[in-house]
Amino acid sequence: MTKKKRKAYAAAGVDVDLGNKLKRRIQSLVRQTHGPQVLGKIGGFGGLFHANFGTMREPVLVASIDGVGTKLKIAFAMNKHDTVGADLVNHCVNDIAVLGARPLFFLDYIGCEKLEPRVFDQLIRGFSRACRAAKCALIGGETAQMPAMYRKGEYDLAGCIVGVVDRRKIINGRKIKPGDVILGLPSNGLHTNGYSLARKVLPRSRKIHTELLHVHKNYQPMLAKVPNGMIKGLAHITGGGLVDNLPRVLPKNCNALIDTKSWRVPQIFKTIQQNGSVNRREMYQVFNMGIGMVAVVSALDAKRAMSILRAKRIGRIERGNGKTQLIF
Known part of the structure; x- marks a missing residue:
């Protein structure tokens, strides 16, 4: 893609150069969530995770996906965005925890009208902080600039999490009985x-x-x-x-x-x-x-x-x- 075409794309509302610059800036925040099981460099086409489940007899992967909903409207009004990033991670962690699973890795999606550096930085800080607390690796994400889809200054979030539980330790409610x-x-x-x-x-x-x-x-x-x-x-x-x-x-x-x-x-x-x-x-x-x-x-x-x-x-x-x- 030529420099001239890139400028035309930016004029249409999608600044590829800014997106690449911001991704480079947040690499340290992402890397803070990584352990030895995360392989490859940040920014690849896919996240690599070396699955080593130690003493588990029958490891079962557990996946979930969710969003933050209209709580984002409060974040917009307060111009504070790190908390909703943490919200997304914690919601997903809880959804797999009910099955007895511990989190392995997390991927995020940010859809926005236009990338705002300060907002983007706060969101990633929220993801990073919550992932570190949950001992969960942030191994990938997608950021989509869509000026015709979102109002100015607004965005949407979604997150996908994968965890693991030993099959014999799955919590499924089957043993619940009257008197519990x-x-x-x-x-x-x-x-x-x-x-x-x-x-x-x-x-x-x-x-x-x-x-x-x-x-x-x-x-x-x-x-x-x-x-x-x-x-x-x-x-x-x-x-x-x-x-x-x-x-x-x-x-x-x-x-x-x-x-x-x-x-x-x-x-x-x-x-x-x-x-x-x-x-x-x-x-x-x-x-x-x-x-x-x-x-x-x-x-x-x-x-x-x-x-x-x-x-x-x-x-x-x-x-x-x-x-x-x-x-x-």
Whole structure:
């Protein structure tokens, strides 16, 4: 491609030279997430990862993909972008952690109207920080400049993660039975769900927006401390809330009975409900309501699991048809 054509492409809204320059600038941030299992140089056509699973008898790869949703609108308003980068990584890590998996590597996608160096740098810093904390390698990504697709100054994010779990240690909920105890791990705010409604009903202030940008919590390190076999089922409380996410891990003959008075619901959710005149059940179907992860354990293991996870006892398993029942 000639220099003249490159300038024409930039005039059309896609600056290839700027993109290449920014990719060179962020190499150190990406490299900080790499261990000896990452092979090859940064910026290749594909990321290389040497899979060495040590003592695992039957390693099973676990993959997931997700986005951040309209929480990005808050990042745009606050001109703060590192937190949503971390949100994306942590959301993906949690989605595979519920199966008992630990993360191996992560790939990101950024679609934008135009590459802004400061914004791009903040996003990668967020990815890098969260990947390092999760012991997960950032091995690739795609950045697409699409001026006809996005509003000025806006972008979208998506992330793909791959992890691994020993087949005999997969957590799938099959052993859940009536009498088991439901534990709730506290969230760090809204995490990455319910922002379309929250933005509609909450006042626009720096204080509110700062709270809405609290980073999605990564539960995997804490879950990894629990002895193998103690946790029967895990549910990441994302879109669908407690109402729709718990049934994803329940046997068909079991219901999850949730006592909504067993934990303190953070004020931000109460404000959303009041300002939006939202039905109580709908709140628990849209938001996490202060519970970001749910673990199901036997009654005998409940006390020990609560101590390890710093969790609250929020319900129990009863005979039923695979649904969540809320007690108000």
